[in-house]
Amino acid sequence: DTGVSQNPRHKITKRGQNVTFRCDPISEHNRLYWYRQTLGQGPEFLTYFQNEAQLEKSRLLSDRFSAERPKGSFSTLEIQRTEQGDSAMYLCASSSPGPANEKLFFGSGTQLSVL
């Protein structure tokens, strides 16, 4: 499968613990996005990278959330001191440079449950 890959698929953690998710975009894609989706809602924008530069970050993203894309390839999203309200599906998407860069390719997501 050469699509966007996210790991793990599921994560159960206790409140207060730190968690880290990984996203591997399609190899030639330089744009990478993180979204969060809760039940009954659409994807909510968290942050955007172009290559290794984090160019957009949602004001909804608290200081407990941090994302990196160190070499412009894979990306990680870390949530520190998790809270029950962080329980959601975390989606990663990527898009290519060039004329089709508006088409997002989504991963299957990481489902986070905070107990």
Added chain:
Amino acid sequence: AQRVTQPEKLLSVFKGAPVELKCNYSYSGSPELFWYVQYSRQRLQLLLRHISRESIKGFTADLNKGETSFHLKKPFAQEEDSAMYYCALSGRNFNKFYFGSGTKLNVKP
């Protein structure tokens, strides 16, 4: 403020009937509009985009700037169209996409 509104959570139609999924938006500027679809147990994927003015799987969507709408239409629904549909918008730089809350389309046999 940027916002995408999909007023219907669920839309049920019979096979062969016309279908229209509503989408209204607010955006300070000239937005680019999209429809994404998620079939059961599959990833979210692009269905169509306003930029290309295309028809995919018989679906079309017209951007009405006066009414700030981008409704998705299909003249004859098929059972395989049953899925979750999300309207989305972005600015011209595609740095950020805003999604609506989605409409579940159920096409009955």
